[in-house]
Amino acid sequence: MNTIFYITAAVAIIASLMAITNKNAIHALLYLILTLLSISVIFYTLGAPFIAALEVIVYAGAIMVLFIFVVMMLNVGLQEEVENRWLTPRKFLIPSLLAAILLILFMIALKDFRFENHPAIDVAPKEVGISLFTTYLIAVELSAILLLAGIVGAYHLGKQKKKVTHRFLVKQARIKK
Amino acid sequence: MMTVPLEIQILLAGILFLIGLVGLLVRRNIIYMLMSIELMLNSAAMVFIMGGAHWGQADGQVMFIFILTVSAAEVSVGLALILQMYHHYRTLDADSMKKLKDNKANANL
Incomplete structure:
Protein backbone atom coordinates (compact mmCIF):
# COMPACT_ATOMS: atom_id res chain seq x y z
CA MET A 1 0.00 0.00 0.00
CA ASN A 2 2.87 2.37 0.80
CA THR A 3 4.42 2.04 -2.66
CA ILE A 4 0.99 2.66 -4.24
CA PHE A 5 0.69 5.83 -2.17
CA TYR A 6 4.10 7.15 -3.21
CA ILE A 7 3.61 6.31 -6.91
CA THR A 8 0.18 7.96 -7.07
CA ALA A 9 1.49 10.97 -5.13
CA ALA A 10 4.23 11.42 -7.74
CA VAL A 11 1.70 11.03 -10.56
CA ALA A 12 -0.60 13.60 -8.92
CA ILE A 13 2.19 16.17 -8.53
CA ILE A 14 3.55 15.73 -12.06
CA ALA A 15 0.09 15.76 -13.65
CA SER A 16 -0.93 18.90 -11.78
CA LEU A 17 2.29 20.62 -12.82
CA MET A 18 1.53 19.69 -16.43
CA ALA A 19 -2.06 20.92 -16.01
CA ILE A 20 -1.05 24.43 -15.01
CA THR A 21 1.77 24.81 -17.55
CA ASN A 22 0.06 23.37 -20.63
CA LYS A 23 -1.01 25.83 -23.30
CA ASN A 24 -3.69 23.63 -24.84
CA ALA A 25 -6.78 23.90 -22.62
CA ILE A 26 -8.11 20.41 -23.42
CA HIS A 27 -4.74 18.81 -22.64
CA ALA A 28 -4.57 20.75 -19.38
CA LEU A 29 -8.05 19.50 -18.46
CA LEU A 30 -7.07 15.91 -19.23
CA TYR A 31 -4.01 16.28 -16.99
CA LEU A 32 -6.26 17.69 -14.27
CA ILE A 33 -8.52 14.64 -14.62
CA LEU A 34 -5.42 12.46 -14.21
CA THR A 35 -4.60 14.38 -11.02
CA LEU A 36 -8.12 13.83 -9.69
CA LEU A 37 -7.97 10.12 -10.49
CA SER A 38 -4.66 9.72 -8.65
CA ILE A 39 -6.06 11.65 -5.68
CA SER A 40 -8.95 9.20 -5.73
CA VAL A 41 -6.46 6.29 -5.56
CA ILE A 42 -4.83 8.00 -2.56
CA PHE A 43 -8.23 8.18 -0.87
CA TYR A 44 -8.66 4.47 -1.51
CA THR A 45 -5.31 3.67 0.10
CA LEU A 46 -6.30 5.84 3.08
CA GLY A 47 -9.28 3.59 3.72
CA ALA A 48 -12.05 5.80 2.33
CA PRO A 49 -13.46 3.80 -0.62
CA PHE A 50 -16.76 5.71 -0.67
CA ILE A 51 -14.97 9.05 -1.01
CA ALA A 52 -12.73 7.59 -3.71
CA ALA A 53 -15.80 6.60 -5.73
CA LEU A 54 -17.37 10.01 -5.10
CA GLU A 55 -14.22 11.75 -6.32
CA VAL A 56 -14.29 9.82 -9.59
CA ILE A 57 -18.04 10.22 -10.13
CA VAL A 58 -18.49 13.87 -9.14
CA TYR A 59 -15.11 15.48 -9.87
CA ALA A 60 -13.76 13.52 -12.82
CA GLY A 61 -17.21 12.62 -14.10
CA ALA A 62 -19.37 15.70 -13.67
CA ILE A 63 -17.31 18.81 -12.95
CA MET A 64 -14.60 18.07 -15.50
CA VAL A 65 -17.20 17.24 -18.17
CA LEU A 66 -18.71 20.68 -17.49
CA PHE A 67 -15.27 22.23 -17.99
CA ILE A 68 -14.69 20.32 -21.23
CA PHE A 69 -18.09 21.38 -22.58
CA VAL A 70 -17.30 25.04 -21.90
CA VAL A 71 -13.83 24.74 -23.46
CA MET A 72 -15.35 23.13 -26.55
CA MET A 73 -18.14 25.73 -26.75
CA LEU A 74 -15.66 28.61 -26.63
CA ASN A 75 -13.15 27.09 -29.08
CA VAL A 76 -10.32 27.83 -26.66
CA GLY A 77 -6.91 27.43 -28.24
CA LEU A 78 -8.05 28.08 -31.78
CA GLN A 79 -8.02 31.84 -31.45
CA GLU A 80 -4.92 33.81 -30.61
CA GLU A 81 -4.93 34.25 -26.85
CA VAL A 82 -3.19 37.24 -25.33
CA GLU A 83 -1.68 34.94 -22.77
CA ASN A 84 0.19 32.80 -25.30
CA ARG A 85 2.31 35.78 -26.26
CA TRP A 86 3.72 36.60 -22.85
CA LEU A 87 3.54 33.27 -21.04
CA THR A 88 7.20 32.26 -20.94
CA PRO A 89 8.91 29.92 -18.44
CA ARG A 90 10.43 33.00 -16.80
CA LYS A 91 6.96 34.19 -15.74
CA PHE A 92 6.73 31.15 -13.48
CA LEU A 93 9.92 32.08 -11.64
CA ILE A 94 8.77 34.54 -8.98
CA PRO A 95 5.48 32.81 -8.02
CA SER A 96 7.32 29.47 -7.84
CA LEU A 97 9.98 31.03 -5.64
CA LEU A 98 7.33 32.42 -3.28
CA ALA A 99 5.54 29.07 -3.23
CA ALA A 100 8.85 27.32 -2.46
CA ILE A 101 9.43 29.65 0.50
CA LEU A 102 5.91 28.86 1.74
CA LEU A 103 6.59 25.14 1.30
CA ILE A 104 9.81 25.33 3.32
CA LEU A 105 8.00 27.17 6.11
CA PHE A 106 5.25 24.56 5.96
CA MET A 107 7.80 21.74 6.28
CA ILE A 108 9.48 23.45 9.26
CA ALA A 109 6.10 23.86 10.95
CA LEU A 110 5.19 20.25 10.20
CA LYS A 111 8.47 18.93 11.63
CA ASP A 112 7.54 20.05 15.13
CA PHE A 113 4.32 18.03 15.19
CA ARG A 114 4.62 14.59 16.70
CA PHE A 115 1.83 12.50 15.24
CA GLU A 116 1.76 8.95 16.55
CA ASN A 117 2.64 6.66 13.69
CA HIS A 118 -0.03 4.03 13.18
CA PRO A 119 -1.68 2.62 10.07
CA ALA A 120 -4.63 4.46 8.51
CA ILE A 121 -7.96 3.44 10.02
CA ASP A 122 -10.74 2.44 7.64
CA VAL A 123 -13.96 4.43 8.03
CA ALA A 124 -16.93 2.58 6.57
CA PRO A 125 -19.53 4.47 4.49
CA LYS A 126 -22.15 3.47 7.04
CA GLU A 127 -20.52 5.56 9.76
CA VAL A 128 -20.24 8.48 7.34
CA GLY A 129 -23.94 8.23 6.50
CA ILE A 130 -24.97 8.05 10.14
CA SER A 131 -22.81 11.05 11.00
CA LEU A 132 -24.07 12.95 7.95
CA PHE A 133 -27.74 12.55 8.82
CA THR A 134 -27.55 12.98 12.59
CA THR A 135 -24.75 15.34 13.67
CA MET B 1 -1.89 -1.72 5.44
CA MET B 2 -0.98 1.83 4.70
CA THR B 3 1.68 3.13 7.11
CA VAL B 4 2.83 6.34 5.47
CA PRO B 5 3.34 8.94 8.25
CA LEU B 6 0.74 11.70 8.48
CA GLU B 7 3.42 14.36 7.95
CA ILE B 8 4.22 13.01 4.48
CA GLN B 9 0.51 12.85 3.59
CA ILE B 10 -0.09 16.45 4.66
CA LEU B 11 3.06 17.48 2.80
CA LEU B 12 1.59 16.00 -0.39
CA ALA B 13 -1.61 18.02 0.12
CA GLY B 14 0.49 21.14 0.74
CA ILE B 15 2.50 20.63 -2.44
CA LEU B 16 -0.68 20.21 -4.50
CA PHE B 17 -2.17 23.33 -2.89
CA LEU B 18 0.93 25.37 -3.72
CA ILE B 19 0.93 24.09 -7.32
CA GLY B 20 -2.66 25.32 -7.58
CA LEU B 21 -1.62 28.65 -6.05
CA VAL B 22 1.21 29.11 -8.55
CA GLY B 23 -1.19 28.30 -11.39
CA LEU B 24 -3.65 30.89 -10.08
CA LEU B 25 -0.91 33.53 -9.83
CA VAL B 26 0.73 32.91 -13.18
CA ARG B 27 -2.05 32.08 -15.62
CA ARG B 28 -4.32 34.84 -16.88
CA ASN B 29 -6.63 32.63 -18.92
CA ILE B 30 -9.71 32.48 -16.73
CA ILE B 31 -10.42 28.79 -17.37
CA TYR B 32 -6.97 27.89 -16.06
CA MET B 33 -7.57 30.06 -13.01
CA LEU B 34 -10.79 28.19 -12.24
CA MET B 35 -8.94 24.88 -12.73
CA SER B 36 -6.27 25.96 -10.26
CA ILE B 37 -8.93 26.86 -7.71
CA GLU B 38 -10.39 23.38 -8.18
CA LEU B 39 -6.97 21.87 -7.49
CA MET B 40 -6.58 23.95 -4.33
CA LEU B 41 -10.04 22.99 -3.06
CA ASN B 42 -9.26 19.36 -3.74
CA SER B 43 -5.99 19.38 -1.84
CA ALA B 44 -7.65 21.13 1.10
CA ALA B 45 -10.33 18.44 1.12
CA MET B 46 -7.58 15.82 1.03
CA VAL B 47 -6.29 16.97 4.43
CA PHE B 48 -9.74 16.30 5.91
CA ILE B 49 -9.69 12.74 4.59
CA MET B 50 -6.15 12.21 5.91
CA GLY B 51 -7.10 13.46 9.37
CA GLY B 52 -10.21 11.31 9.35
CA ALA B 53 -8.16 8.25 8.41
CA HIS B 54 -5.56 9.00 11.07
CA TRP B 55 -7.99 9.36 13.94
CA GLY B 56 -10.61 6.96 12.61
CA GLN B 57 -13.42 9.52 12.63
CA ALA B 58 -16.18 9.85 10.05
CA ASP B 59 -16.19 13.68 10.27
CA GLY B 60 -13.36 14.01 7.75
CA GLN B 61 -15.35 12.28 5.04
CA VAL B 62 -18.46 14.28 5.92
CA MET B 63 -16.46 17.49 5.47
CA PHE B 64 -15.20 16.19 2.12
CA ILE B 65 -18.80 15.77 0.95
CA PHE B 66 -19.54 19.39 1.94
CA ILE B 67 -16.46 20.66 0.11
CA LEU B 68 -17.58 18.66 -2.92
CA THR B 69 -20.99 20.38 -2.79
CA VAL B 70 -19.45 23.83 -2.48
CA SER B 71 -17.04 23.25 -5.35
CA ALA B 72 -19.81 21.90 -7.60
CA ALA B 73 -21.90 25.02 -6.99
CA GLU B 74 -18.85 27.25 -7.45
CA VAL B 75 -17.87 25.62 -10.74
CA SER B 76 -21.35 25.85 -12.26
CA VAL B 77 -21.70 29.56 -11.40
CA GLY B 78 -18.08 30.25 -12.40
CA LEU B 79 -18.45 28.62 -15.80
CA ALA B 80 -21.68 30.56 -16.42
CA LEU B 81 -19.77 33.76 -15.58
CA ILE B 82 -17.01 32.72 -18.00
CA LEU B 83 -19.60 32.26 -20.75
CA GLN B 84 -21.01 35.74 -20.05
CA MET B 85 -17.51 37.19 -20.09
CA TYR B 86 -16.80 35.55 -23.43
CA HIS B 87 -20.02 36.96 -24.89
CA HIS B 88 -19.12 40.47 -23.75
CA TYR B 89 -15.40 40.63 -24.46
CA ARG B 90 -14.74 37.80 -26.98
CA THR B 91 -11.70 36.76 -24.98
CA LEU B 92 -10.87 34.66 -21.93
CA ASP B 93 -8.09 36.93 -20.74
CA ALA B 94 -8.80 37.98 -17.15
CA ASP B 95 -6.92 41.24 -17.67
CA SER B 96 -9.36 42.37 -20.35
CA MET B 97 -12.00 43.14 -17.73
CA LYS B 98 -10.73 46.52 -16.58
CA LYS B 99 -13.55 48.94 -17.30
CA LEU B 100 -13.69 49.96 -13.66
CA LYS B 101 -10.04 50.93 -13.76
CA ASP B 102 -9.65 54.70 -13.94
CA ASN B 103 -7.03 55.48 -16.53
CA LYS B 104 -6.89 57.44 -19.74
CA ALA B 105 -6.58 54.43 -22.00
CA ASN B 106 -10.06 53.30 -21.02
CA ALA B 107 -11.65 56.72 -20.63
CA ASN B 108 -13.30 56.69 -24.06
CA LEU B 109 -14.60 53.12 -23.93
Whole structure:
Protein backbone atom coordinates (compact mmCIF):
# COMPACT_ATOMS: atom_id res chain seq x y z
CA MET A 1 0.00 0.00 0.00
CA ASN A 2 2.87 2.37 0.80
CA THR A 3 4.42 2.04 -2.66
CA ILE A 4 0.99 2.66 -4.24
CA PHE A 5 0.69 5.83 -2.17
CA TYR A 6 4.10 7.15 -3.21
CA ILE A 7 3.61 6.31 -6.91
CA THR A 8 0.18 7.96 -7.07
CA ALA A 9 1.49 10.97 -5.13
CA ALA A 10 4.23 11.42 -7.74
CA VAL A 11 1.70 11.03 -10.56
CA ALA A 12 -0.60 13.60 -8.92
CA ILE A 13 2.19 16.17 -8.53
CA ILE A 14 3.55 15.73 -12.06
CA ALA A 15 0.09 15.76 -13.65
CA SER A 16 -0.93 18.90 -11.78
CA LEU A 17 2.29 20.62 -12.82
CA MET A 18 1.53 19.69 -16.43
CA ALA A 19 -2.06 20.92 -16.01
CA ILE A 20 -1.05 24.43 -15.01
CA THR A 21 1.77 24.81 -17.55
CA ASN A 22 0.06 23.37 -20.63
CA LYS A 23 -1.01 25.83 -23.30
CA ASN A 24 -3.69 23.63 -24.84
CA ALA A 25 -6.78 23.90 -22.62
CA ILE A 26 -8.11 20.41 -23.42
CA HIS A 27 -4.74 18.81 -22.64
CA ALA A 28 -4.57 20.75 -19.38
CA LEU A 29 -8.05 19.50 -18.46
CA LEU A 30 -7.07 15.91 -19.23
CA TYR A 31 -4.01 16.28 -16.99
CA LEU A 32 -6.26 17.69 -14.27
CA ILE A 33 -8.52 14.64 -14.62
CA LEU A 34 -5.42 12.46 -14.21
CA THR A 35 -4.60 14.38 -11.02
CA LEU A 36 -8.12 13.83 -9.69
CA LEU A 37 -7.97 10.12 -10.49
CA SER A 38 -4.66 9.72 -8.65
CA ILE A 39 -6.06 11.65 -5.68
CA SER A 40 -8.95 9.20 -5.73
CA VAL A 41 -6.46 6.29 -5.56
CA ILE A 42 -4.83 8.00 -2.56
CA PHE A 43 -8.23 8.18 -0.87
CA TYR A 44 -8.66 4.47 -1.51
CA THR A 45 -5.31 3.67 0.10
CA LEU A 46 -6.30 5.84 3.08
CA GLY A 47 -9.28 3.59 3.72
CA ALA A 48 -12.05 5.80 2.33
CA PRO A 49 -13.46 3.80 -0.62
CA PHE A 50 -16.76 5.71 -0.67
CA ILE A 51 -14.97 9.05 -1.01
CA ALA A 52 -12.73 7.59 -3.71
CA ALA A 53 -15.80 6.60 -5.73
CA LEU A 54 -17.37 10.01 -5.10
CA GLU A 55 -14.22 11.75 -6.32
CA VAL A 56 -14.29 9.82 -9.59
CA ILE A 57 -18.04 10.22 -10.13
CA VAL A 58 -18.49 13.87 -9.14
CA TYR A 59 -15.11 15.48 -9.87
CA ALA A 60 -13.76 13.52 -12.82
CA GLY A 61 -17.21 12.62 -14.10
CA ALA A 62 -19.37 15.70 -13.67
CA ILE A 63 -17.31 18.81 -12.95
CA MET A 64 -14.60 18.07 -15.50
CA VAL A 65 -17.20 17.24 -18.17
CA LEU A 66 -18.71 20.68 -17.49
CA PHE A 67 -15.27 22.23 -17.99
CA ILE A 68 -14.69 20.32 -21.23
CA PHE A 69 -18.09 21.38 -22.58
CA VAL A 70 -17.30 25.04 -21.90
CA VAL A 71 -13.83 24.74 -23.46
CA MET A 72 -15.35 23.13 -26.55
CA MET A 73 -18.14 25.73 -26.75
CA LEU A 74 -15.66 28.61 -26.63
CA ASN A 75 -13.15 27.09 -29.08
CA VAL A 76 -10.32 27.83 -26.66
CA GLY A 77 -6.91 27.43 -28.24
CA LEU A 78 -8.05 28.08 -31.78
CA GLN A 79 -8.02 31.84 -31.45
CA GLU A 80 -4.92 33.81 -30.61
CA GLU A 81 -4.93 34.25 -26.85
CA VAL A 82 -3.19 37.24 -25.33
CA GLU A 83 -1.68 34.94 -22.77
CA ASN A 84 0.19 32.80 -25.30
CA ARG A 85 2.31 35.78 -26.26
CA TRP A 86 3.72 36.60 -22.85
CA LEU A 87 3.54 33.27 -21.04
CA THR A 88 7.20 32.26 -20.94
CA PRO A 89 8.91 29.92 -18.44
CA ARG A 90 10.43 33.00 -16.80
CA LYS A 91 6.96 34.19 -15.74
CA PHE A 92 6.73 31.15 -13.48
CA LEU A 93 9.92 32.08 -11.64
CA ILE A 94 8.77 34.54 -8.98
CA PRO A 95 5.48 32.81 -8.02
CA SER A 96 7.32 29.47 -7.84
CA LEU A 97 9.98 31.03 -5.64
CA LEU A 98 7.33 32.42 -3.28
CA ALA A 99 5.54 29.07 -3.23
CA ALA A 100 8.85 27.32 -2.46
CA ILE A 101 9.43 29.65 0.50
CA LEU A 102 5.91 28.86 1.74
CA LEU A 103 6.59 25.14 1.30
CA ILE A 104 9.81 25.33 3.32
CA LEU A 105 8.00 27.17 6.11
CA PHE A 106 5.25 24.56 5.96
CA MET A 107 7.80 21.74 6.28
CA ILE A 108 9.48 23.45 9.26
CA ALA A 109 6.10 23.86 10.95
CA LEU A 110 5.19 20.25 10.20
CA LYS A 111 8.47 18.93 11.63
CA ASP A 112 7.54 20.05 15.13
CA PHE A 113 4.32 18.03 15.19
CA ARG A 114 4.62 14.59 16.70
CA PHE A 115 1.83 12.50 15.24
CA GLU A 116 1.76 8.95 16.55
CA ASN A 117 2.64 6.66 13.69
CA HIS A 118 -0.03 4.03 13.18
CA PRO A 119 -1.68 2.62 10.07
CA ALA A 120 -4.63 4.46 8.51
CA ILE A 121 -7.96 3.44 10.02
CA ASP A 122 -10.74 2.44 7.64
CA VAL A 123 -13.96 4.43 8.03
CA ALA A 124 -16.93 2.58 6.57
CA PRO A 125 -19.53 4.47 4.49
CA LYS A 126 -22.15 3.47 7.04
CA GLU A 127 -20.52 5.56 9.76
CA VAL A 128 -20.24 8.48 7.34
CA GLY A 129 -23.94 8.23 6.50
CA ILE A 130 -24.97 8.05 10.14
CA SER A 131 -22.81 11.05 11.00
CA LEU A 132 -24.07 12.95 7.95
CA PHE A 133 -27.74 12.55 8.82
CA THR A 134 -27.55 12.98 12.59
CA THR A 135 -24.75 15.34 13.67
CA TYR A 136 -24.45 17.29 10.44
CA LEU A 137 -28.12 17.35 9.42
CA ILE A 138 -28.35 21.15 9.36
CA ALA A 139 -25.22 21.38 7.23
CA VAL A 140 -26.80 18.95 4.75
CA GLU A 141 -29.87 21.19 4.53
CA LEU A 142 -27.66 24.23 4.06
CA SER A 143 -25.69 22.57 1.28
CA ALA A 144 -29.00 21.69 -0.40
CA ILE A 145 -29.91 25.40 -0.31
CA LEU A 146 -26.45 26.24 -1.66
CA LEU A 147 -26.92 23.85 -4.58
CA LEU A 148 -30.34 25.39 -5.28
CA ALA A 149 -28.75 28.84 -5.32
CA GLY A 150 -26.07 27.46 -7.64
CA ILE A 151 -28.69 26.14 -10.07
CA VAL A 152 -30.61 29.43 -10.09
CA GLY A 153 -27.40 31.45 -10.48
CA ALA A 154 -26.05 29.31 -13.29
CA TYR A 155 -29.42 29.46 -15.10
CA HIS A 156 -29.64 33.21 -14.76
CA LEU A 157 -26.06 33.86 -15.83
CA GLY A 158 -26.09 31.32 -18.62
CA LYS A 159 -29.09 32.96 -20.30
CA GLN A 160 -28.39 35.07 -23.36
CA LYS A 161 -29.28 38.68 -22.64
CA LYS A 162 -31.99 40.31 -24.73
CA LYS A 163 -30.74 43.19 -26.82
CA VAL A 164 -33.38 45.65 -25.56
CA THR A 165 -35.22 45.06 -22.32
CA HIS A 166 -37.36 48.14 -21.62
CA ARG A 167 -39.51 50.42 -23.75
CA PHE A 168 -37.64 53.44 -22.42
CA LEU A 169 -34.43 51.90 -23.78
CA VAL A 170 -36.16 51.29 -27.12
CA LYS A 171 -37.00 55.01 -27.27
CA GLN A 172 -33.44 55.90 -26.37
CA ALA A 173 -32.11 53.61 -29.08
CA ARG A 174 -34.42 55.28 -31.65
CA ILE A 175 -33.29 58.75 -30.62
CA LYS A 176 -29.69 57.71 -30.98
CA LYS A 177 -30.36 56.51 -34.53
CA MET B 1 -1.89 -1.72 5.44
CA MET B 2 -0.98 1.83 4.70
CA THR B 3 1.68 3.13 7.11
CA VAL B 4 2.83 6.34 5.47
CA PRO B 5 3.34 8.94 8.25
CA LEU B 6 0.74 11.70 8.48
CA GLU B 7 3.42 14.36 7.95
CA ILE B 8 4.22 13.01 4.48
CA GLN B 9 0.51 12.85 3.59
CA ILE B 10 -0.09 16.45 4.66
CA LEU B 11 3.06 17.48 2.80
CA LEU B 12 1.59 16.00 -0.39
CA ALA B 13 -1.61 18.02 0.12
CA GLY B 14 0.49 21.14 0.74
CA ILE B 15 2.50 20.63 -2.44
CA LEU B 16 -0.68 20.21 -4.50
CA PHE B 17 -2.17 23.33 -2.89
CA LEU B 18 0.93 25.37 -3.72
CA ILE B 19 0.93 24.09 -7.32
CA GLY B 20 -2.66 25.32 -7.58
CA LEU B 21 -1.62 28.65 -6.05
CA VAL B 22 1.21 29.11 -8.55
CA GLY B 23 -1.19 28.30 -11.39
CA LEU B 24 -3.65 30.89 -10.08
CA LEU B 25 -0.91 33.53 -9.83
CA VAL B 26 0.73 32.91 -13.18
CA ARG B 27 -2.05 32.08 -15.62
CA ARG B 28 -4.32 34.84 -16.88
CA ASN B 29 -6.63 32.63 -18.92
CA ILE B 30 -9.71 32.48 -16.73
CA ILE B 31 -10.42 28.79 -17.37
CA TYR B 32 -6.97 27.89 -16.06
CA MET B 33 -7.57 30.06 -13.01
CA LEU B 34 -10.79 28.19 -12.24
CA MET B 35 -8.94 24.88 -12.73
CA SER B 36 -6.27 25.96 -10.26
CA ILE B 37 -8.93 26.86 -7.71
CA GLU B 38 -10.39 23.38 -8.18
CA LEU B 39 -6.97 21.87 -7.49
CA MET B 40 -6.58 23.95 -4.33
CA LEU B 41 -10.04 22.99 -3.06
CA ASN B 42 -9.26 19.36 -3.74
CA SER B 43 -5.99 19.38 -1.84
CA ALA B 44 -7.65 21.13 1.10
CA ALA B 45 -10.33 18.44 1.12
CA MET B 46 -7.58 15.82 1.03
CA VAL B 47 -6.29 16.97 4.43
CA PHE B 48 -9.74 16.30 5.91
CA ILE B 49 -9.69 12.74 4.59
CA MET B 50 -6.15 12.21 5.91
CA GLY B 51 -7.10 13.46 9.37
CA GLY B 52 -10.21 11.31 9.35
CA ALA B 53 -8.16 8.25 8.41
CA HIS B 54 -5.56 9.00 11.07
CA TRP B 55 -7.99 9.36 13.94
CA GLY B 56 -10.61 6.96 12.61
CA GLN B 57 -13.42 9.52 12.63
CA ALA B 58 -16.18 9.85 10.05
CA ASP B 59 -16.19 13.68 10.27
CA GLY B 60 -13.36 14.01 7.75
CA GLN B 61 -15.35 12.28 5.04
CA VAL B 62 -18.46 14.28 5.92
CA MET B 63 -16.46 17.49 5.47
CA PHE B 64 -15.20 16.19 2.12
CA ILE B 65 -18.80 15.77 0.95
CA PHE B 66 -19.54 19.39 1.94
CA ILE B 67 -16.46 20.66 0.11
CA LEU B 68 -17.58 18.66 -2.92
CA THR B 69 -20.99 20.38 -2.79
CA VAL B 70 -19.45 23.83 -2.48
CA SER B 71 -17.04 23.25 -5.35
CA ALA B 72 -19.81 21.90 -7.60
CA ALA B 73 -21.90 25.02 -6.99
CA GLU B 74 -18.85 27.25 -7.45
CA VAL B 75 -17.87 25.62 -10.74
CA SER B 76 -21.35 25.85 -12.26
CA VAL B 77 -21.70 29.56 -11.40
CA GLY B 78 -18.08 30.25 -12.40
CA LEU B 79 -18.45 28.62 -15.80
CA ALA B 80 -21.68 30.56 -16.42
CA LEU B 81 -19.77 33.76 -15.58
CA ILE B 82 -17.01 32.72 -18.00
CA LEU B 83 -19.60 32.26 -20.75
CA GLN B 84 -21.01 35.74 -20.05
CA MET B 85 -17.51 37.19 -20.09
CA TYR B 86 -16.80 35.55 -23.43
CA HIS B 87 -20.02 36.96 -24.89
CA HIS B 88 -19.12 40.47 -23.75
CA TYR B 89 -15.40 40.63 -24.46
CA ARG B 90 -14.74 37.80 -26.98
CA THR B 91 -11.70 36.76 -24.98
CA LEU B 92 -10.87 34.66 -21.93
CA ASP B 93 -8.09 36.93 -20.74
CA ALA B 94 -8.80 37.98 -17.15
CA ASP B 95 -6.92 41.24 -17.67
CA SER B 96 -9.36 42.37 -20.35
CA MET B 97 -12.00 43.14 -17.73
CA LYS B 98 -10.73 46.52 -16.58
CA LYS B 99 -13.55 48.94 -17.30
CA LEU B 100 -13.69 49.96 -13.66
CA LYS B 101 -10.04 50.93 -13.76
CA ASP B 102 -9.65 54.70 -13.94
CA ASN B 103 -7.03 55.48 -16.53
CA LYS B 104 -6.89 57.44 -19.74
CA ALA B 105 -6.58 54.43 -22.00
CA ASN B 106 -10.06 53.30 -21.02
CA ALA B 107 -11.65 56.72 -20.63
CA ASN B 108 -13.30 56.69 -24.06
CA LEU B 109 -14.60 53.12 -23.93
